[in-house]
Amino acid sequence: MQDNQSFSVKGVLRGLHYQLGKPQGKLIRVLSGHIWDVAVDLRRESPDFGKWAGFHLKAQSSADQLQLLWIPEGFAHGFLVLSDTAEVFYKTTNLYHPAGDRSILWSDPVLAINWPIEALDGIPLSVSPKDALGKHFLDAELPPVEVTHLV
Numbered sequence: 001m002q003d004n005q006s007f008s009v010k011g012v013l014r015g016l017h018y019q020l021g022k023p024q025g026k027l028i029r030v031l032s033g034h035i036w037d038v039a040v041d042l043r044r045e046s047p048d049f050g051k052w053a054g055f056h057l058k059a060q061s062s063a064d065q066l067q068l069l070w071i072p073e074g075f076a077h078g079f080l081v082l083s084d085t086a087e088v089f090y091k092t093t094n095l096y097h098p099a100g101d102r103s104i105l106w107s108d109p110v111l112a113i114n115w116p117i118e119a120l121d122g123i124p125l126s127v128s129p130k131d132a133l134g135k136h137f138l139d140a141e142l143p144p145v146e147v148t149h150l151v
């Protein structure tokens with residue numbers, strides 16, 4: 001539906017983002033560099049609700065397999081750039097919908113995401129003002145329960 005591309009330097013942390021109203025599944029590919037990518041299950045009906053999963057994603061070199069990560073609708077998404085620079089390309093299942101744009105705090109203590117900050121070799125984290133004001137998980141406005149998931 002929409003193609004996005006972002007460029008970031010080492011230490012940039014984006015997330016944890018999701019959209020209300022027009023949820024976005026995301027197919028992630030790193031064009032250059034190395035990121036640690038994380039998905040958080042926000043589907044209240046899911047047995048994995050509130051759990052996170054992290055993945056190292058690197059650009060494909062001639063010897064490597066192509067790495068693509070699929071993040072379904074109903075998940076929050078974020079990543080931390082571990083290489084000097086990184087270009088990330090991702091396709092989404094819905095268009096950007098600013099009114100539904102939401103951010104959960106990357107450092108939320110309930111989620112307790114184990115970001116690989118030690119891999120930054122002392123480079124400080126860089127979080128946007130918007131993401132620094134992300135909601136705590138327990139205060140976040142979550143997507144509605146998907147009736148289709150219950151049957």
Ligand SMILES: Cc1cn([C@H]2C[C@H](O)[C@@H](COP(=O)(O)OP(=O)(O)O[C@H]3O[C@@H](C)C(=O)[C@@H](O)[C@H]3O)O2)c(=O)[nH]c1=O
Pocket residue numbers: 004006014015017018024026077078079096128130
């Ligand atoms: C994502 C996006 C942002 N924007 C604008 C809004 C704002 O002015 C500027 C920067 O927005 P952000 O700070 O949200 O950009 P960014 O931190 O790159 O947001 C992305 O982060 C990763 C982790 C995701 O999961 C993506 O879905 C997306 O939310 O770009 C668009 O116009 N269209 C878009 O699709």
